[in-house]
Amino acid sequence: MISVAIDGPAAAGKSTVAKIVAKKLGFTYLDTGAMYRAFTWYCLEKGVDCENEAACVNLIPEVNIEMKPNNVVLCNGIDVTTAIRQPRVSGNVSYIASYKDIRLFLVEQQRNMAKNSSVIMDGRDIGTYVLPNAEIKIFQVATVETRAKRRYEENISKGIQCTYEEIEEDVRKRDRIDSGRAFAPLKPAEDSILLDTSHMGIEEVVNAIIKIITDKFPETRIYE
Ligand code: DC
Numbered sequence: 001m002i003s004v005a006i007d008g009p010a011a012a013g014k015s016t017v018a019k020i021v022a023k024k025l026g027f028t029y030l031d032t033g034a035m036y037r038a039f040t041w042y043c044l045e046k047g048v049d050c051e052n053e054a055a056c057v058n059l060i061p062e063v064n065i066e067m068k069p070n071n072v073v074l075c076n077g078i079d080v081t082t083a084i085r086q087p088r089v090s091g092n093v094s095y096i097a098s099y100k101d102i103r104l105f106l107v108e109q110q111r112n113m114a115k116n117s118s119v120i121m122d123g124r125d126i127g128t129y130v131l132p133n134a135e136i137k138i139f140q141v142a143t144v145e146t147r148a149k150r151r152y153e154e155n156i157s158k159g160i161q162c163t164y165e166e167i168e169e170d171v172r173k174r175d176r177i178d179s180g181r182a183f184a185p186l187k188p189a190e191d192s193i194l195l196d197t198s199h200m201g202i203e204e205v206v207n208a209i210i211k212i213i214t215d216k217f218p219e220t221r222i223y224e
Pocket of ligand 1: 010011032033034036037093094097098122123124125126174178
């Protein structure tokens with residue numbers, strides 16, 4: 001079994017490439033950001049202020065997040081796959097992800113998912129905290145402008161209303177909160193490989209990651 005950790009700032013293209021790599025190698029893919037988003041969605045549904053740590057942490061016992069194999073995300077049985085990509089969730093998720101109790105609650109589930117199969121997990125703290133013994137750790141970066149442009153185009157293609165300026169501001173804000181928080185902040189693991197994708201297309205990044213994995217584990221099978 002192999003664990004691959006892909007960390008990096010918001011909208012660096014981690015989930016797009018991780019999904020493809022997982023499919024090609026037959027690994028389980030886990031988008032840990034989607035779990036923080038689902039929790040945020042629930043707080044907003046309940047009308048709880050996401051900047052109020054105690055009120056959000058109080059909701060832990062009533063939140064059940066399920067990550068389905070087809071990348072569907074359920075929160076208390078409700079399909080929130082699309083809803084968690086809305087700007088109101090993106091604009092609040094960094095607060096939720098900065099609360100230690102909520103992180104511990106979700107990290108336990110993330111670690112359990114890596115126990116029984118080869119996984120590719122993407123997030124902010126996978127290589128440093130969730131899976132410190134992951135065989136492969138990649139820190140995927142791109143400039144703020146590249147990331148904001150990619151996320152803007154992705155939102156528009158999904159019918160999510162937004163402006164480029166809003167997205168750039170959101171990306172900068174999340175970089176600041178994700179890197180500055182006290183518990184498990186965004187930072188490269190010492191043994192991670194830095195992958196700057198600012199000038200790379202999706203296929204190029206996918207191939208680069210597969211090469212890193214197969215160089216270390218030549219017996220890895222590629223399915224398509
Ligand atoms: O990858 P994303 O944009 O969907 O992540 C949403 C937020 O969740 C992001 O602002 C940082 C946080 N996050 C985190 O703190 N730790 C993770 N392992 C994954 C995401």
